[in-house]
Amino acid sequence: MFPNKTSTDPTPLQDPVIPVGQRKTMETLMADDCRWPIGDPQVSGFHFCGSRKVDGHPYCDLHLRRAFQPSKPRAVAYPNLVS
Ligand SMILES: [Zn+2]
Incomplete structure (x- = not known):
């Protein structure tokens, strides 16, 4: 379950690029959708x-x-x- 420890961080968490077809807006976001905001609401x-x-x-x-x-x-x- 846990890989051997290495000197480097094994899982750097970076913002994933969401495929355009999967992106949700305020209008299309459903109850079961992750509502993590990406980008600037003003932009x-x-x-x-x-x-x-x-x-x-x-x-x-x-x-x-x-x-x-x-x-x-x-x-x-x-x-x-x-x-
Ligand atoms: Zn998410």
Whole structure:
């Protein structure tokens, strides 16, 4: 179930590119669709993920993990600002 640990992060989570045909808007989003917003609501092209959502959650599996992914503060965010 768990692959051997490597020095690199095995599963970097990136925003998937949603196929145009799968994209949902406010009008086409269904109850079972993942409502993860993609893009800027103020800009045309904004859409929702539209994948099958996980029961009991508003997002699909991938975006559920995104939503609960702890934001890891970088160890040294602004090294140049110190001193
Ligand atoms: Zn999704």
